Amino acid sequence: MSKVKLVVNAAGRSVPTEVNGKPVIAYKGIGKHKPEGRKFGPRISSCADFPDDGNKLVPSLKEALIRSGLKDGMTISTHHHFRNGDLIAVQIFDIASELGVKNLVWFPSASFECHAPLIKYLEDGTIHHIEGSMNGQLGRFTSHGKMKGVGVLRSHGGRYQAVQDGEVAIDIAVIAAPTADFFGNANGVDGPAACGLLGFALADSQYADKVIVVTDNLVPFPCVPWQIQGNYVDHVVQVDQVGVPSKIVSGTTEITKSPDRLLLAEMTARFCEHAGIIKDGFSFQAGAGGTALSIGIYFAELLKAKGMKARFARGGSNKYLVNMLNEGLVDFILDGQTFDLDGVKSMRENPNHVSTSPFTSYNYHGKGNFASMLDVVILGATEVDVNFNANVVTHSDGLLLHGIGGWQNCLFAKCTILPVPLFRDRIPVIRDEVTTLCGPGELIDVIVTERGIAINPLRTDLIERMKNSGLPIKTIHELKAEAEKICGVPAKQKFENEIVAVVKWIDGTVLDTIYKVMP
């Protein structure tokens, strides 16, 4: 890959001009890349080729994949609503391997540790490369330069955009569904593997050439609600189990007990209060991590104390957000993935707990999306730099260990706050330059650390409002210096001259390059 031509993009990062043999566009700046052309047009189907009685059941996933024409070089997509409890993705490639199919592209909406068994298929050439998050073991494998192709990292919205725009043509989408009927209507709210919703599979259903629904809870037609519409589905497969319920629920949905994190949460909430963000009818999004959850609880307390309520909260939902909905502290949860069973139950029963998708929430190549309407979003980061650029996929040692999720998309909120510790394992989080650029600094407004809060100089309004707040407002350089005083100045990580992955921006352009780590 080192022979590929590189160009310097608008963020000053060197990026390749082609990835896996296809030309790509370098990042041009926020809102600067104006897409031309038309959305991808999937092949037109005819009801004449489908059973009149609506019954699309086939005996096995293998049979469904064969009927879908599985062959070398195809792109196979899956969704990640089952999180670490997914039982289907690995089966697909077990079957492909058994059939001797090679050079597949795996296009998941995210990957988890349960997908580590796919490493053997990356090694033996069944899978050529992954376009999607390469977490944990898959990330290490990639970072060590062992994947045949180049990984492509996209945000949830960027994944929808790529499919919609035809950048990624999915040959076969396999949609594991907690409940489905024989026609292929499917949902995530019912059944033993209930995961809430199936929004991450929406683009796949709409645009893939062939769509297979796999379920362990087949109900008589109609499966209501139909979050996935059977009219997009080719085959339906019934299996014993699609997911492990105990692993579907994320492990990160308990509020933090760490005093450091609680401090970050409290400072973030106080910042929002002083900045005038928390007001009647406001909207917010906080992730699923312990810090973010704690911030939600502070918000709830503030709203209760002020006799106010939020208009909407964007999920990842969890029991704390559901409590706010039930207590009338927020009118609506607009939810992209449920993180616990309280979230699933609420989505099933409460019409104000609304199922969303990357199309409604995040797709940058739509006529607007929900992400930019939020008053405040609170996100994590592995690193930030003195220009407020942030990294969310690699660690400072260069290892690719996380996916992007909806992180890039959320940066468009009216106020983006990153509460981060000043250092982790004695490695400073604030750097001169991030190892990998995932979010341009001009979209990141506030860095909250346990030793002070830095406001992006572009946000003169926030700087003005925080005067006399009593909160420890500092410059980002001051914060960086404090960390370095304790931990020392970190050496810049060195890499091999071999591209292992690229980070796409939300408009499909290439924002940064990830290189092979030194042995």
Add this chain to the structure above:
Amino acid sequence: MSKVKLVVNAAGRSVPTEVNGKPVIAYKGIGKHKPEGRKFGPRISSCADFPDDGNKLVPSLKEALIRSGLKDGMTISTHHHFRNGDLIAVQIFDIASELGVKNLVWFPSASFECHAPLIKYLEDGTIHHIEGSMNGQLGRFTSHGKMKGVGVLRSHGGRYQAVQDGEVAIDIAVIAAPTADFFGNANGVDGPAACGLLGFALADSQYADKVIVVTDNLVPFPCVPWQIQGNYVDHVVQVDQVGVPSKIVSGTTEITKSPDRLLLAEMTARFCEHAGIIKDGFSFQAGAGGTALSIGIYFAELLKAKGMKARFARGGSNKYLVNMLNEGLVDFILDGQTFDLDGVKSMRENPNHVSTSPFTSYNYHGKGNFASMLDVVILGATEVDVNFNANVVTHSDGLLLHGIGGWQNCLFAKCTILPVPLFRDRIPVIRDEVTTLCGPGELIDVIVTERGIAINPLRTDLIERMKNSGLPIKTIHELKAEAEKICGVPAKQKFENEIVAVVKWIDGTVLDTIYKVMP
């Protein structure tokens, strides 16, 4: 138009090879036309061109049309969920006329008497022609050869298919909505002009170049449920009134008091019972006419008596169907349009009263649809012929007076029954040949008249099952002879040699031609 080349299609009807200057394909037989190519790809948008805060409000419909680039020759679409209470469609063309725009194509999902004021725009060249139902006064105008272009009649499913496949490229869709937010999320269940749902505008929202939502009930974001997704919407307009509630509810939603019609209803219900169609878990669809409503009531009584329930009923919903849902006689209503306020209320409040669209229910160029899954559908007709072909758009005098609605799509049910009187105004309904072919006879199973029931000879199974039923089973020729004994043999209608409209089949091919009536 008389110079256009004609061909004889698979139904034996002469049809033009081009319509309004565009080539068209002649009907090839049921399931015989295999579409090639890909779905229409709308232009890719960018959030960079839309307001970050989600506010797409513009001051007036005129302003929205100007910003949408309204100009000569464009195709403008509207939906018909407000039925005869629509206040928006005429306003669009008032504005176009004021702006001096000419040769527009109006592409409604259906038209009503309230649209008769558009005749002046058809006369002065503001509107070139209509693609959609030409009912009542618009139909007479068309039948008299006064429309500049050729009308194109499509079923609800055919309209979705035509948009999806790019046969009709909508330049500007105007979606009148009972409730919407500033982002363009919209629904039909709330607000003073509540009409239930907005499914007929779905294709328009997904595929039109520009989409305008017009509402008289603007609510804070998010408008939930969002039957129309704001991510497809360019502009939102707030007006005083979008529809006249009293005229939104159809006038045809009372059960019939006519003894003749009640007899038809009773015979149809008895036929279904004897044929073994009414059983636990069955499904049915009956239209909104008085006869159809009465059949629904017979079904309800039969189910109650037998201790059974239906799995689903397809709407048009009305208070009778809602009662069945509430009494537990049917599990789900899969509803395409609500015909009364009971239907609207039920859709708003009951999660088992499900909003559907022409995509889910009727689109023949999908991977199956709901229509073919129904055990029985009961439909009307203006004429049938001895080959069980049926007409639903013209009268025997040749006048085009009705649209197709979902009629063609529904013919794919497992059993299609047309209860019709043997004659109307002393004109026999059963003919040697229908004036206009809308539904090929091989899809029509049973004709029920007050003097006997004819079963399509292709349905040997039904003929067998109805032996010893005690019902007056006759041949279609016997029924025709009975009518002619009373009314005489009708003369075949003569037409001018000028094409005024064509009838499309559900796959986009041309099924029949409608000619100008003699003066």
